[in-house]
Amino acid sequence: MIHSRFSFLLQFSALLAAAQGKPNNTPLIQWTTCSNDYSSKLPADCGTLLVPLDYTDPASTETYALDLLRIPATVQPAKGSIVFNFGGPGEVGRSTLAADAPVFQALTGGEHDLISFDPRGTYASNMPLTCFDSEFDLQAYANAQVIPDQDDQATLGKLWVRGALDAAACAKKHKKNGTLIGTAFISRDIMRIAEAVDDDGLLRFWGYSYGTTLGATLVSMFPDKVDKIVLDGVQNPHQYYHAFADVEEWAQSDEVFSGIFSSCVAYPDQCALARDNKTAAELEQSVMALIEQFKYHPIGVGQMTLDNSFLYQTIQNSLYSIAAWQNTTKLLDMLSNGGIDESFVLSIASQTHPTNQQSLLGLSSVYIATEAIHCVDRAARAGTYENFVPTMNELYETSKIMGRGDVSLSMACAQWQLEPKERYEGDFQVTPKNPVLLIGNSYDAHTPIRSARNVSAGFEGSVVLEVNGYGHSSLGLPSKCTLATTASYWVNGTLPEPGTVCQVEARPFANITWKDVIENASKN
Ligand SMILES: *[C@@H]1O[C@H](CO)[C@@H](O)[C@H](O)[C@H]1NC(C)=O
Ligand SMILES: *[C@@H]1O[C@H](CO)[C@@H](O)[C@H](O)[C@H]1NC(C)=O
Ligand SMILES: *[C@@H]1O[C@H](CO)[C@@H](O)[C@H](O)[C@H]1NC(C)=O
Ligand SMILES: *[C@@H]1O[C@H](CO)[C@@H](O)[C@H](O)[C@H]1NC(C)=O
Ligand SMILES: *[C@@H]1O[C@H](CO)[C@@H](O)[C@H](O)[C@H]1NC(C)=O
Ligand SMILES: *[C@@H]1O[C@H](CO)[C@@H](O)[C@H](O)[C@H]1NC(C)=O
Numbered sequence: 001m002i003h004s005r006f007s008f009l010l011q012f013s014a015l016l017a018a019a020q021g022k023p024n025n026t027p028l029i030q031w032t033t034c035s036n037d038y039s040s041k042l043p044a045d046c047g048t049l050l051v052p053l054d055y056t057d058p059a060s061t062e063t064y065a066l067d068l069l070r071i072p073a074t075v076q077p078a079k080g081s082i083v084f085n086f087g088g089p090g091e092v093g094r095s096t097l098a099a100d101a102p103v104f105q106a107l108t109g110g111e112h113d114l115i116s117f118d119p120r121g122t123y124a125s126n127m128p129l130t131c132f133d134s135e136f137d138l139q140a141y142a143n144a145q146v147i148p149d150q151d152d153q154a155t156l157g158k159l160w161v162r163g164a165l166d167a168a169a170c171a172k173k174h175k176k177n178g179t180l181i182g183t184a185f186i187s188r189d190i191m192r193i194a195e196a197v198d199d200d201g202l203l204r205f206w207g208y209s210y211g212t213t214l215g216a217t218l219v220s221m222f223p224d225k226v227d228k229i230v231l232d233g234v235q236n237p238h239q240y241y242h243a244f245a246d247v248e249e250w251a252q253s254d255e256v257f258s259g260i261f262s263s264c265v266a267y268p269d270q271c272a273l274a275r276d277n278k279t280a281a282e283l284e285q286s287v288m289a290l291i292e293q294f295k296y297h298p299i300g301v302g303q304m305t306l307d308n309s310f311l312y313q314t315i316q317n318s319l320y321s322i323a324a325w326q327n328t329t330k331l332l333d334m335l336s337n338g339g340i341d342e343s344f345v346l347s348i349a350s351q352t353h354p355t356n357q358q359s360l361l362g363l364s365s366v367y368i369a370t371e372a373i374h375c376v377d378r379a380a381r382a383g384t385y386e387n388f389v390p391t392m393n394e395l396y397e398t399s400k401i402m403g404r405g406d407v408s409l410s411m412a413c414a415q416w417q418l419e420p421k422e423r424y425e426g427d428f429q430v431t432p433k434n435p436v437l438l439i440g441n442s443y444d445a446h447t448p449i450r451s452a453r454n455v456s457a458g459f460e461g462s463v464v465l466e467v468n469g470y471g472h473s474s475l476g477l478p479s480k481c482t483l484a485t486t487a488s489y490w491v492n493g494t495l496p497e498p499g500t501v502c503q504v505e506a507r508p509f510a511n512i513t514w515k516d517v518i519e520n521a522s523k524n
């Protein structure tokens with residue numbers, strides 16, 4: 001496994017402290033050296049906070065151990081703490097924060113302690129939703145994750161049954177824990193963290209992607225506790241809870257897909273596919289034809305069968321960030337024009353497909369947590385295939401590339417058996433104590449900027465910052481303007497003027513990273 005298990009000793013001593021009742025001057029969290037190696041480039045420490053296992057049962061004394069990682073402010077004393085969530089749902093927090101600690105410190109102006117945790121349900125939390133008992137069952141689950149064409153009734157029928165199997169397996173294995181992992185409880189966990197770490201007990205939070213649904217829920221449940229909150233790469237939370245699928249998420253995906261080819265033609269020296277001398281439209285057409293060809297004529301590489309489903313997943317993955325476009329166009333060029341480099345193809349494949357036992361466990365544990373959290377949150381359940389079909393067709397029609405990627409998850413959710421102990425039932429219309437900053441990219445294949453505007457319309461005083469480029473959330477688009485804007489919000493509480501558009505330093509195929517932009521900004 002990628003993660004090592006929670007340290008029993010730490011949990012034991014924390015439970016003991018809770019049982020003995022803590023004197024008023026003892027902090028709720030004892031920060032110590034991390035027992036895991038998070039390979040953080042900045043100093044990091046770790047701690048555990050005990051929170052109620054079930055917030056809806058005040059009579060219960062059962063606790064849940066929330067493991068935290070903290071990157072202390074580079075400028076001390078810290079102005080308070082900011083909690084991070086990196087999306088999914090199903091993504092872990094501690095290792096992601098540690099891996100890019102210098103970037104997050106720069107983006108927040110260096111004056112806050114940064115904290116993350118692995119939300120309930122995720123594999124590195126103390127409540128991992130594993131759902132399957134054997135490696136055989138896990139392998140069957142992983143093998144079933146295919147991306148069918150809209151007219152492929154046979155495969156769609158099998159995928160629907162697979163969703164029912166997932167729903168039944170999670171209900172059987174996690175009858176109790178599967179009801180304790182919803183976003184309302186994760187929001188309450190964040191509120192507990194805020195109360196434990198800072199004297200003012202106010203919320204400072206930065207959520208990416210699904211982390212914006214979590215953040216929107218947090219703001220709506222605790223509007224009086226909001227100090228500063230950034231929602232970045234914004235989902236439509238109304239759809240997340242109340243629609244049969246997150247259809248709006250894919251509204252701009254095909255524009256981003258086309259952006260790969262227009263950028264390829266604009267920077268031909270850096271894009272392998274450009275050597276065909278085609279126009280952007282011709283390149284896109286030839287890639288669509290390649291995908292169709294692989295449907296009937298897949299190839300074997302290593303122990304993998306590369307088919308059209310593989311190509312869809314790889315392209316979907318590369319729409320997260322322009323940083324992936326160089327490799328994706330190189331792969332497409334190899335598959336179109338020959339000269340396949342097996343180790344290169346397998347290294348690309350391993351990002352989305354299990355290529356060995358370890359990656360089977362790693363990738364599957366993220367997918368299952370995503371399913372278990374999103375599906376339990378979703379109030380709308382289609383129940384039958386017939387009821388689901390109109391939404392499925394909407395997915396295919398919204399985006400030829402991304403819509404189909406949401407079919408498998410949405411089918412499982414349509415048949416989910418568990419209900420959360422608590423679900424936020426409100427309408428996301430609140431006046432928070434302090435204004436919220438939303439960030440949306442002009443072209444985001446996972447969260448179109450219209451969803452940021454949708455959430456902003458409900459949060460009195462909020463502002464949407466637009467970042468002009470291709471990618472998912474501001475993390476996908478290094479920009480000195482974004483850096484200055486977010487740092488100024490965190491340090492001084494300054495919001496950008498409504499209508500502000502940040503230009504970016506990182507154009508496609510240029511290899512410019514956040515590290516480059518941050519180093520440059522500190523020089524100038
Ligand atoms: C449910 O979560 C609790 C609290 O973390 C944990 O102790 C228990 O082992 C979990 N049960 C299952 C079946 O995973
Ligand atoms: C593409 O154009 C360049 C420059 O005009 C030319 O040298 C090259 O042969 C062309 N390649 C193809 C595949 O047509
Ligand atoms: C591109 O692929 C190479 C070879 O597998 C890999 O080393 C590199 O990290 C990849 N680049 C990105 C941005 O993923
Ligand atoms: C936000 O999105 C929801 C769901 O799609 C929709 O019902 C609502 O009208 C939207 N609100 C605004 C202000 O656009
Ligand atoms: C915060 O405001 C002060 C005073 O105007 C200014 O000097 C400083 O650069 C600002 N900090 C950031 C990160 O914008
Ligand atoms: C980006 O990196 C790739 C791979 O290292 C290289 O082939 C390409 O020329 C680089 N692009 C630029 C603009 O430096």
Ligand SMILES: *[C@@H]1O[C@H](CO)[C@@H](O)[C@H](O)[C@H]1NC(C)=O
Pocket residue numbers: 505512516517520524
């Ligand atoms: C860094 O700054 C120099 C000088 O202002 C500029 O020419 C260059 O484009 C910048 N690079 C990045 C990555 O921002």
